[in-house]
Amino acid sequence: xxxxxxxxxxxxxxxDDKLVQNVIEKAVQFxxxxxxxxxxxxxxxxxxxxxxxxxxxxxxxxxxSAALALVFGAGAYMRSNNVVKTHTSDASSTEENAAxxxxxxxxxxxxxxxxxxxxxxxxxxxxxxxxxxxxDTPDNVADESESEIKDDGRSEWKPDRTADSFxxxxxxxxxxxxxxxxxxxxxxxxxxxxxxxxxxxxGEIYDPEHMIxxxxxxxSYINEFLTNAEVLSMFGxxxxxxxxxxxxxxxxxxxxxxxxxxxxxNGDERYYLFADxxxxxxxxxxxxxxxxxxxxxxxxxxxxxxxxxxxxxDDDSTLKxxxxxxxxxKTDTAYGEALCEIFLDTPIYGGSVGYxxxxxxxxxxxxxxxxxxxxxxxxxxxxxxxxYINENCHE
Amino acid sequence: xxxxxTAIQELEQTIMKYKRTIYGIALTQLKNRHEADDVFQxxxxxxxxxxxxxxxxxxxxAWLIKTTVNKCRKYNYGxxxxxxxxxxxxxxxxxxxxxxxxxxxxxxxxxxxxxxLSEAVYLRFFLGLSVxxxxxMLGITGSAVSMRLKKAEKxxxxxxxxxxxxxx
Numbered sequence: 001x002x003x004x005x006x007x008x009x010x011x012x013x014x015x016d017d018k019l020v021q022n023v024i025e026k027a028v029q030f031x032x033x034x035x036x037x038x039x040x041x042x043x044x045x046x047x048x049x050x051x052x053x054x055x056x057x058x059x060x061x062x063x064x065s066a067a068l069a070l071v072f073g074a075g076a077y078m079r080s081n082n083v084v085k086t087h088t089s090d091a092s093s094t095e096e097n098a099a100x101x102x103x104x105x106x107x108x109x110x111x112x113x114x115x116x117x118x119x120x121x122x123x124x125x126x127x128x129x130x131x132x133x134x135x136d137t138p139d140n141v142a143d144e145s146e147s148e149i150k151d152d153g154r155s156e157w158k159p160d161r162t163a164d165s166f167x168x169x170x171x172x173x174x175x176x177x178x179x180x181x182x183x184x185x186x187x188x189x190x191x192x193x194x195x196x197x198x199x200x201x202x203g204e205i206y207d208p209e210h211m212i213x214x215x216x217x218x219x220s221y222i223n224e225f226l227t228n229a230e231v232l233s234m235f236g237x238x239x240x241x242x243x244x245x246x247x248x249x250x251x252x253x254x255x256x257x258x259x260x261x262x263x264x265x266n267g268d269e270r271y272y273l274f275a276d277x278x279x280x281x282x283x284x285x286x287x288x289x290x291x292x293x294x295x296x297x298x299x300x301x302x303x304x305x306x307x308x309x310x311x312x313x314d315d316d317s318t319l320k321x322x323x324x325x326x327x328x329x330k331t332d333t334a335y336g337e338a339l340c341e342i343f344l345d346t347p348i349y350g351g352s353v354g355y356x357x358x359x360x361x362x363x364x365x366x367x368x369x370x371x372x373x374x375x376x377x378x379x380x381x382x383x384x385x386x387x388y389i390n391e392n393c394h395e
Numbered sequence: 396x397x398x399x400x401t402a403i404q405e406l407e408q409t410i411m412k413y414k415r416t417i418y419g420i421a422l423t424q425l426k427n428r429h430e431a432d433d434v435f436q437x438x439x440x441x442x443x444x445x446x447x448x449x450x451x452x453x454x455x456x457a458w459l460i461k462t463t464v465n466k467c468r469k470y471n472y473g474x475x476x477x478x479x480x481x482x483x484x485x486x487x488x489x490x491x492x493x494x495x496x497x498x499x500x501x502x503x504x505x506x507x508x509x510x511x512l513s514e515a516v517y518l519r520f521f522l523g524l525s526v527x528x529x530x531x532m533l534g535i536t537g538s539a540v541s542m543r544l545k546k547a548e549k550x551x552x553x554x555x556x557x558x559x560x561x562x563x
Contacts (some may be wrong), residue, residue, distance in 0.1 A: 003523065009498045010521045012491060013419040015435055020410055023436050027406050027443045031399040041444050044437050372545070 284363060284375035285327040304389055305341040311393040319392075322385050323355060326363060328377035336360025339386050357382050406443045413456065416522060417463050423517050424467035426506050428490070434466045460522075460532050464514060471510050504554040512547040515540050 030037035304311050313319055323342060336359035343354045356364040361379035366372045417438050421431035441462060449455040488506065493499040505513055505521075518529040519540065530540045 005498075005501070006521050007523075009493070009502050010419050011415060012493055012498065013415060013422055013502075015414050015418040015432070019432050019435060020414060023410060023439050024403065024407055026436070026440060027403055030440070030444060031403065037444055040440065045441060045445075366545075 282330050283327060284330075284365070284377060304393055306339065306389075306393075311389075313389060313392045314394075315392065319385065319388055322381070322388065326375075326377045326381050328361075328363070328375040328381075331362070331374050331376045334358045334360075334362035334364050334374045336362060338364075339382070340389055342385075357385050359386075402443065402446075406439065409442065409455075409459075410439055413459055416456070417459055419521065420460065420463045420517055421467055423502075423506055423513055423521075424464075424510055425470055426488075430470055434463060434470065437466055438463050457528075457532065460518070464532060467514075468510075501555065504551050507554070508547055508550060512543050512550070515543040516547045516551075519544055 030040065304313060319342070334356070339357050339359055341354055341356050354366045356366070358364065359379075359382065361377060361382050362374055363377050363382065364372060364374045414435070418431060418435050421434040421438075422428065425431050425434065438459060442459065447455075447458055449458065488499065488503050491499070491502070493502065505516055508516065514533055515529055518524045518532055519526065524532065526540050526544075533540065
């Protein structure tokens, strides 16, 4: 099914001309009779913004979600001893053109960092309550992605800290993530700049003539300015900047991650990281190579999902090493039984990556955008992982 | 009088521009022409009466879509515990008069999805909104949108025996 198919179908969902005429006639009546108009408004009004019953801070974020455009996934956290992941890349280009990033400092919440335009604040103030069951409350949102997980009696897990640092051979950085249970968005710092994570293909933000997505050079520099681009309003309430500055970001596969600096009409600036939603690699090794460069860990307990139940592994470093050293060719179908799922949080890929381990030697990789790839890593690898989990997990 | 005429003309232009968008959302979510007609009418009359101000056309479109989604959710609220006349739903789809059986089957499969999933599918794939925009319209996170789309695609693949959306 293609975009054209769906557009064609949508075009066939046409209202009756008579219905359209009725609406116009009613509007004319309301123009002539203000009392009638008032009564109608009273009985038919509904909010034009989605209301979520939560604390004020979250409502603020939700209504400004268009402005922030942040993505986070319902991921598990791997324990770290504040040791950051160091990646040894054999791609010399990535080593030469590294980011120099600052040491870890405590993360500041998105709400503190982000100025709010008046129109968005007004939108928050003007909300009308809508029955809960029709809405996605934060609990429901968290449950949405974990709806198949049985309640094992544990309270919701969260990382011990809200910020951690990471370091590669090419530099170090800071990232912050909070568990879905706290409903706070994720930001990510590099070179003293806080990036907010946004999903979407680069084509959505670029002037098509610039073709940035296809023309980022293989060797590029953190914060190397590439071009100005016209940016349409893509975040709903936020007013677009006349210009957005596009910066490259060095990565294992540099064609798919870029940073954009927006300056809105108030002069407020924000930085966003954009990643190719659908990007997948030909081998698992390439995927993990890309991931390793910016991977970071958090204080927190690794959570494995098996048979719909969460279990925990005390020391996840070995498990993580097993996972990150796996390799295999991309394939279409995973065979065997899905034995467990392991989650990692990353500043890319939509905020989280999930790995489903299959009994017949396959690993399914799902990123926070919902994009899925399957790799054939061999039964020995998957058996080792499952064996380790069986020996070291507890419910 | 002149102002009123201008307002009516503006309403007409807005309806002509967005009628398919609004009606498509309502019909897909409610699966019933009568209720979709009601929502269609409500959304545009609310637009006419409330006279919201927008900085640009995209913001206006977002307002219309969000209002439609909210209206549909209100209609669907409580339906889970009441008897839903399935024959009325089928009749609605039959009467649409799709140009091919293929189009009919695809649309029918989408309407059979749970409302939370069909909302996301319609906005993302039929209207072509980005995941971010879809998330903003539905009041949920981008991850939740992605998860819903993933679930929906799996269900649709089973029903249609084909990949729902060719991403290329």
